[in-house]
Amino acid sequence: MTTKMFGAPVQRTEDLRLLVGNGRYLDDLGEGAYEAAFVRSPHARARITGIDVTGALDVDGLIAIYTYEDLAGRVAEPLPLLIPHPALTHGRTAYPLAKEFVNHVGEAVVMVVATDRYLAEDACERITVEYEALPPVVGIENAFRADRLVHDDVPGNCAAHLVQEVGDAPAAIAAAPNRLELKLDIERSACMPMEGRGVYARWDAADESLRVYTSTQTSTGVRAAVAAKLDLPLDRVECVTPDVGGGFGVKIVHPWPEEILIPWAARLLDHEVKWTEDRREHFISAAHERGQLQTVRVGFDDDGRLLGLDVEILHDNGAYTPYGIIVPIITSTQLLGPYKPGAYRVDFRSLYTNTVIVTPYRGAGRPQGVFAMERAMDAIADHLGKDRTEVRAVNFIQPDEMPYDHGLLFQDGRPLIYDSGDFPGSLDALKKLVGWDEFEAYRAQARAEGRRVGIGVACYVEGTGVGPYEGGHVQVETTGKVVVATGLTSQGQGHQTVFAQIVADELGVPIEDVTVTTGDTRRFPYAVGTFASRAAVMSGNAIALAARNVKAKALRIAGEALEADPRDLEIVDGHVRVKGSPGASVALGTVAVLSNPLRYAFDEASKAATQLTGKADFSKPPVAEDDEPGLEGRDYYSPPTATFANGMHAVIVETDPDTAEIRILRYCVVHDCGHLINPMIVEGQVHGGVAQGVGGALYERMEYDEHGQLVNASFMDFLMPYASEVPKIEIDHLETPSPLNPLGIKGAGEAGVIPAAAVFASAIEDAEGFPITRMPIQPSELFHLRKRFAAGEIPALRRGADHAAGTHR
Amino acid sequence: MTETQIPTEQRLDIRLSVNGVPHTTTVTPRRLLSDCLRHDLGLTGTHVGCEHGVCGACTVRVDGKPMRACLMFAVSAQGHEITTVEGLAEPDGTMHPVQQAFRECHGLQCGFCTPGFLTVVSAFLEENPTPTEEEAREAVSGNLCRCTGYQNIVKSVLRAAEITEERKGCAHAEGDAR
Ligand code: FES
Ligand code: FES
Numbered sequence: 001m002t003t004k005m006f007g008a009p010v011q012r013t014e015d016l017r018l019l020v021g022n023g024r025y026l027d028d029l030g031e032g033a034y035e036a037a038f039v040r041s042p043h044a045r046a047r048i049t050g051i052d053v054t055g056a057l058d059v060d061g062l063i064a065i066y067t068y069e070d071l072a073g074r075v076a077e078p079l080p081l082l083i084p085h086p087a088l089t090h091g092r093t094a095y096p097l098a099k100e101f102v103n104h105v106g107e108a109v110v111m112v113v114a115t116d117r118y119l120a121e122d123a124c125e126r127i128t129v130e131y132e133a134l135p136p137v138v139g140i141e142n143a144f145r146a147d148r149l150v151h152d153d154v155p156g157n158c159a160a161h162l163v164q165e166v167g168d169a170p171a172a173i174a175a176a177p178n179r180l181e182l183k184l185d186i187e188r189s190a191c192m193p194m195e196g197r198g199v200y201a202r203w204d205a206a207d208e209s210l211r212v213y214t215s216t217q218t219s220t221g222v223r224a225a226v227a228a229k230l231d232l233p234l235d236r237v238e239c240v241t242p243d244v245g246g247g248f249g250v251k252i253v254h255p256w257p258e259e260i261l262i263p264w265a266a267r268l269l270d271h272e273v274k275w276t277e278d279r280r281e282h283f284i285s286a287a288h289e290r291g292q293l294q295t296v297r298v299g300f301d302d303d304g305r306l307l308g309l310d311v312e313i314l315h316d317n318g319a320y321t322p323y324g325i326i327v328p329i330i331t332s333t334q335l336l337g338p339y340k341p342g343a344y345r346v347d348f349r350s351l352y353t354n355t356v357i358v359t360p361y362r363g364a365g366r367p368q369g370v371f372a373m374e375r376a377m378d379a380i381a382d383h384l385g386k387d388r389t390e391v392r393a394v395n396f397i398q399p400d401e402m403p404y405d406h407g408l409l410f411q412d413g414r415p416l417i418y419d420s421g422d423f424p425g426s427l428d429a430l431k432k433l434v435g436w437d438e439f440e441a442y443r444a445q446a447r448a449e450g451r452r453v454g455i456g457v458a459c460y461v462e463g464t465g466v467g468p469y470e471g472g473h474v475q476v477e478t479t480g481k482v483v484v485a486t487g488l489t490s491q492g493q494g495h496q497t498v499f500a501q502i503v504a505d506e507l508g509v510p511i512e513d514v515t516v517t518t519g520d521t522r523r524f525p526y527a528v529g530t531f532a533s534r535a536a537v538m539s540g541n542a543i544a545l546a547a548r549n550v551k552a553k554a555l556r557i558a559g560e561a562l563e564a565d566p567r568d569l570e571i572v573d574g575h576v577r578v579k580g581s582p583g584a585s586v587a588l589g590t591v592a593v594l595s596n597p598l599r600y601a602f603d604e605a606s607k608a609a610t611q612l613t614g615k616a617d618f619s620k621p622p623v624a625e626d627d628e629p630g631l632e633g634r635d636y637y638s639p640p641t642a643t644f645a646n647g648m649h650a651v652i653v654e655t656d657p658d659t660a661e662i663r664i665l666r667y668c669v670v671h672d673c674g675h676l677i678n679p680m681i682v683e684g685q686v687h688g689g690v691a692q693g694v695g696g697a698l699y700e701r702m703e704y705d706e707h708g709q710l711v712n713a714s715f716m717d718f719l720m721p722y723a724s725e726v727p728k729i730e731i732d733h734l735e736t737p738s739p740l741n742p743l744g745i746k747g748a749g750e751a752g753v754i755p756a757a758a759v760f761a762s763a764i765e766d767a768e769g770f771p772i773t774r775m776p777i778q779p780s781e782l783f784h785l786r787k788r789f790a791a792g793e794i795p796a797l798r799r800g801a802d803h804a805a806g807t808h809r
Numbered sequence: 810m811t812e813t814q815i816p817t818e819q820r821l822d823i824r825l826s827v828n829g830v831p832h833t834t835t836v837t838p839r840r841l842l843s844d845c846l847r848h849d850l851g852l853t854g855t856h857v858g859c860e861h862g863v864c865g866a867c868t869v870r871v872d873g874k875p876m877r878a879c880l881m882f883a884v885s886a887q888g889h890e891i892t893t894v895e896g897l898a899e900p901d902g903t904m905h906p907v908q909q910a911f912r913e914c915h916g917l918q919c920g921f922c923t924p925g926f927l928t929v930v931s932a933f934l935e936e937n938p939t940p941t942e943e944e945a946r947e948a949v950s951g952n953l954c955r956c957t958g959y960q961n962i963v964k965s966v967l968r969a970a971e972i973t974e975e976r977k978g979c980a981h982a983e984g985d986a987r
Pocket of ligand 2: 194243246492866916917918919920921922923954955956957
């Protein structure tokens with residue numbers, strides 16, 4: 001009996017390998033390759049006045065040294081601006097190696113290739129670069145004030161200015177019975193996968209072809225970029241994504257300078273070359289996210305219903321904009337969450353600073369957007385003296401209003417239309433799970449014990465499964481084994497398993513017989529990439545459609561063999577059989593044999609095939625005109641709009657009255673990503689997301705000094721949560737299937753992280769009795785806020801007036 | 810051309826015992842144990858996440874004790890018994906209880922941090938075969954994982970303790986039957 005795999009908590013097929021040390025991550029490959037290291041800028045902004053490499057020339061094992069002057073052809077041009085946008089009027093990208101100017105600490109200036117990384121670093125140390133240091137632009141306020149410019153030709157340091165409007169928000173706010181204004185500040189964090197970036201390239205001179213292995217979230221993107229930059233025909237470049245040790249967004253950026261330079265050097269030197277990023281390099285030359293200043297103005301009625309919402313965002317995009325303005329676009333659209341905003345106006349400026357570039361990090365602009373909206377919801381509730389969940393509920397889009405069109409354009413340039421969701425149902429489930437209604441009693445009891453506790457809530461809607469497309473290929477081999485390929489990559493989300501689950505069900509084969517390859521352009525050359533919680537939706541549906549094609553073909557061929565109508569056939573446990581009479585059946589492997597008229601008998605299966613002359617009809621060719629040999633199918637899935645998953649989080653915290661330490665007592669998640677392919681994997685995704693959310697809310701902050709030096713560029717100083725800091729996460733699922741795709745699924749990859757900063761702010765201010773407007777909040781910050789509060793510099797929450805008096809000594 | 814003479818690096822022949830197998834290799838004195846295991850001996854199961862002793866990805870067992878291979882020189886590992894993730898399973902391929910538990914409990918996602926957790930937990934359970942949830946969490950609190958949120962890792966530790974116990978039970982049962 002085949003059991004249904006879709007929806008089952010199937011153990012991951014990728015784990016056996018990874019658990020015994022047989023993973024193949026980038027740095028595990030390329031034994032014997034030359035290794036590269038980089039001299040990187042120590043200045044945030046400077047002019048390069050000279051580079052002297054002579055000191056490095058007699059380093060043992062040195063192979064080559066390259067500066068900008070050595071780059072040729074398109075490699076010498078600026079890196080591509082991947083996602084242009086009409087509002088991005090002043091997009092700027094870096095050169096693979098700095099040309100005259102450096103714009104952030106960590107920018108690559110010289111590349112050294114040696115027989116070994118140790119020696120390459122030795123050589124780097126002996127190269128002297130002379131700089132004329134220039135005063136840098138650090139921090140959003142400075143960028144906005146624009147006393148100095150990051151790029152001389154970008155006025156106001158403004159890369160992009162975009163306004164979207166539905167109705168007349170300023171007028172609606174002016175006319176509203178109640179009005180509030182909030183100033184919010186979210187700091188920079190970063191993806192920080194445990195495996196940094198890495199590239200390894202092999203040039204085949206005789207074949208004039210290149211194979212690039214890279215730890216990327218998009219192998220097809222890297223392939224195309226490398227081919228273009230190195231002026232090679234696309235068919236001479238292969239890109240393989242090995243096991244990837246986490247990405248979380250930073251590895252969707254491509255090509256990284258190193259992804260061009262390493263293949264370029266491999267060809268030039270006619271030798272394998274590899275680069276494995278070290279942790280400090282990752283901090284100062286990869287990418288960060290999150291930094292924004294927001295001004296939120298709301299007008300609302302006495303029930304808390306939004307009448308007008310006007311948001312201004314200053315977004316720090318770092319020194320360059322290779323990935324466009326995706327992050328602030330997402331913030332400005334996804335900010336709306338499950339609510340109807342009334343009239344809405346959002347205005348963002350994306351600003352240059354002399355710091356590491358900003359590109360999507362798990363959640364990609366949504367945590368900031370949710371922070372803005374949920375802080376506003378809490379402020380409205382406080383202003384009206386209402387329960388925070390009540391104010392949210394009156395603003396919800398109702399299930400019968402789906403699909404819901406916000407009248408805005410989403411990140412993919414398409415209309416922002418929610419496909420499905422049941423927000424009131426989610427909120428009910430969350431309130432039950434966390435015990436919302438019983439919390440006041442708990443608070444009273446805690447207070448009696450001298451403890452200070454608070455509860456928070458935050459809701460979000462996440463556009464997932466954005467297009468344009470993904471594809472899948474499914475092939476049944478003559479052994480009956482099924483090989484599946486999709487171009488999209490995997491960085492630990494269990495894609496091999498969930499895609500195998502889908503194929504097992506669609507084709508009626510045991511899951512053990514299915515193997516899945518992801519992110520290898522040799523196996524599937526068309527793809528977009530793994531980001532925006534799109535893998536399951538896009539490749540999952542594409543693979544399902546491909547499997548359906550294979551099934552149709554299998555039934556047709558088996559029908560001929562069994563002399564039955566294909567409509568009377570089914571596939572069970574890898575055998576095509578006549579429904580109701582399991583005796584008449586043919587193995588799928590045999591169907592694969594039948595599908596391919598062979599001339600040569602190279603193994604038993606093919607020997608059988610060459611003998612299968614049967615009742616040949618000699619008036620027809622062996623392969624019919626519109627048919628192809630082989631039992632395989634390919635298909636693509638391309639949705640009209642994104643799917644929209646949603647969720648709500650609640651947290652209960654306890655803040656230490658003396659040390660201001662913040663302890664998490666409960667963390668509850670209600671999550672709706674449509675049909676779950678594998679609940680175990682979805683929950684794992686939520687856990688991981690929440691952990692990153694805890695980091696972003698309570699610990700992680702990229703600490704730049706006024707010179708643009710990142711002063712906490714190590715795991716010792718940049719605080720990421722360990723097991724001791726992440727709470728147990730309680731999850732409840734709702735499944736409102738998406739009507740947009742055959743499987744009814746929505747993505748789940750980023751969900752956990754999105755509302756975390758907002759929910760912690762909500763809970764901490766609930767415990768403390770004064771508003772929280774800045775994240776992350778470490779104990780020292782809370783301590784100082786308390787002091788300022790005691791000194792009357794921060795107003796009390798209104799509802800907190802009496803309880804604050806009770807809790808503050 | 811330069812004034813400063815670059816000294817040729819000293820190279821030393823060393824003998825390392827890894828997973829019960831003797832290896833000889835030649836290293837410079839500064840070569841990290843993590844690099845030696847990975848690149849000289851080809852045991853790439855041990856991973857490097859930070860190279861400054863904080864993340865625990867590179868943890869191996871040295872004479873049974875968890876040690877960060879990025880904080881040790883290869884030369885100083887001579888004369889000690891080193892166990893890497895490749896050495897955790899039984900010679901017949903049966904997974905170590907910790908490996909099996911991580912699989913059952915979805916204790917890994919990208920798997921990059923996993924070898925470090927496995928070596929740490931395997932050592933921990935030998936000292937404390939019946940940990941509480943609190944102790945299990947404490948035991949893995951020196952290793953960073955960016956993917957899992959740790960919940961399933963803690964679950965895996967507890968499950969590994971159970972599996973060890975179950976296996977002992979089976980061994981007893983087999984013994985009784987004979
Ligand atoms: S690599 Fe050794 S502790 Fe991080
Ligand atoms: S599983 Fe990816 S870092 Fe732990």
